[in-house]
Amino acid sequence: MNLAERMRQETYDGYTYAYPHKTAYRPLDPAVPLQDAWRAENTSRLFLYVHLPFCEMRCGFCNLFTTIRPGQDRVEATLQAILRQSESVSRAIRPERVAQAAFGGGTPSYLNEDQLSRLFQGLQQHWPVDFASIPVSFETSPGTLTPPKLALLRQLGVDRLSLGVQSFRPEDLADLKRPQPPGEIERACQWIREAGFPVFNIDLIYGNRLQDEKGWEQSLRQALQWQPEELYLYPLYVGKLTNLDRLGRRPGERRRALYRLARQLLLSHGYQQVSMRLFRLPGVQLETDYCCQQDGMVGLGPGARSYTHELHYSSEYAVGQPGVRAIIEDFCRRTPEEYAQADYGFRLDEPEQNLRRLLKTLLRNQPLDFDPGLPQLEELEQLGLAHKDPWRLTAEGLAWSDTIGPWLYSGPVQERMREYELR
Numbered sequence: 001m002n003l004a005e006r007m008r009q010e011t012y013d014g015y016t017y018a019y020p021h022k023t024a025y026r027p028l029d030p031a032v033p034l035q036d037a038w039r040a041e042n043t044s045r046l047f048l049y050v051h052l053p054f055c056e057m058r059c060g061f062c063n064l065f066t067t068i069r070p071g072q073d074r075v076e077a078t079l080q081a082i083l084r085q086s087e088s089v090s091r092a093i094r095p096e097r098v099a100q101a102a103f104g105g106g107t108p109s110y111l112n113e114d115q116l117s118r119l120f121q122g123l124q125q126h127w128p129v130d131f132a133s134i135p136v137s138f139e140t141s142p143g144t145l146t147p148p149k150l151a152l153l154r155q156l157g158v159d160r161l162s163l164g165v166q167s168f169r170p171e172d173l174a175d176l177k178r179p180q181p182p183g184e185i186e187r188a189c190q191w192i193r194e195a196g197f198p199v200f201n202i203d204l205i206y207g208n209r210l211q212d213e214k215g216w217e218q219s220l221r222q223a224l225q226w227q228p229e230e231l232y233l234y235p236l237y238v239g240k241l242t243n244l245d246r247l248g249r250r251p252g253e254r255r256r257a258l259y260r261l262a263r264q265l266l267l268s269h270g271y272q273q274v275s276m277r278l279f280r281l282p283g284v285q286l287e288t289d290y291c292c293q294q295d296g297m298v299g300l301g302p303g304a305r306s307y308t309h310e311l312h313y314s315s316e317y318a319v320g321q322p323g324v325r326a327i328i329e330d331f332c333r334r335t336p337e338e339y340a341q342a343d344y345g346f347r348l349d350e351p352e353q354n355l356r357r358l359l360k361t362l363l364r365n366q367p368l369d370f371d372p373g374l375p376q377l378e379e380l381e382q383l384g385l386a387h388k389d390p391w392r393l394t395a396e397g398l399a400w401s402d403t404i405g406p407w408l409y410s411g412p413v414q415e416r417m418r419e420y421e422l423r
């Protein structure tokens, strides 16, 4: 289907969070020793990403790799396995310096204070990193926060605290199946502001079937009261095996109108648009550009992805709880030698590397600094979605990021994604 047709059908094909998508990964046989995978990489500016697959609830829309309300024994076993993996991986790739770190999930703030201290301490022992002097981002949910936990995170070096709010309106949260006791979100925002993080990010989701412009604007204005340095605005997706999917719920028809409303409102409040989803106040210094799609990214924890120029790898992926639990159990049983190799991933040849660079640049609202020789770019220009010299998306192009991104994926990646069987 060409792009104009896809646009006529109003398709939201997918969030190009990273290219290639993880559903294009396959077993690597033979497994690749990490020492070899990282040999040609510059290890002086690594991005360390730690994935903590625990949550207090399974939100209706969520297809992230996570387990729900695991008991302390499971959390402890996973934490210890992550630290064993951390030591093995560091030994294999011989890092020179970690320049950025992020903790995502799931909900990393599901860990208690003692576990958080041990996690940061363990990482500092294994990696050339001083969390106090590099940008560190950390994802949280309102129900897992307390003032002492926030104070500890700040003291451990977290600069960017991200809070999953999704909506300030109870009716949206009910429709999204994101249970949230009254007052919990506002209390968490207050505590975060009091803890003094330089960057406070709020995640919101728009486009549930009940949401109209008035409700969305109310929620956005409530977010703005906290003067967040960043706002991530996610159009609602209902992926396979999610609880909303099981209920047969689809997003509402108004996602595009809601996007336009939000963009206008945030620009009028002085925010700059970094991508279709990310809005940021000017002068925010952090280089966290929390896009997990840099090369030189070392992922730790089950579900984390790692990126070198030529190889992307991770553990396997699942959404359903039995699948997620089996993958985590396998992760916890691994030997130090197994942690030091990649057995599931995707090899990027030169055209795929260029395509990745192109997507990364265009979808982050940046001009292309190389000529990819890609005929599709002309089609973007004809549709008013990009200009030339240098190539850059227009504001309208940015609004269609979720259609343009997947349309540009290579044939082999699209085919693998189609063939992938989700469990």
Ligand SMILES: C[S@@+](CC[C@H](N)C(=O)[O-])C[C@H]1O[C@@H](n2cnc3c(N)ncnc32)[C@H](O)[C@@H]1O
Residues within 6 Å of the ligand: 055, 061, 062, 063, 064, 104, 105, 106, 107, 139, 140, 141, 142, 163, 164, 165, 166, 203, 204, 205, 234, 235, 236, 237, 238, 239
């Ligand atoms: C790892 S979560 C954030 C932290 C925490 N787990 C929480 O939910 O509060 C990342 C964000 O992705 C967004 N997200 C996840 N699944 C989504 C979906 N199906 N549609 C739209 N946004 C989604 C949500 O805004 C969520 O806050």
Ligand code: SF4
Residues within 6 Å of the ligand: 054, 055, 056, 057, 058, 059, 062, 063, 064, 066, 105, 106, 107, 141, 164
């Ligand atoms: S949205 Fe956040 S809290 Fe909800 S299930 Fe997904 S990762 Fe967990």
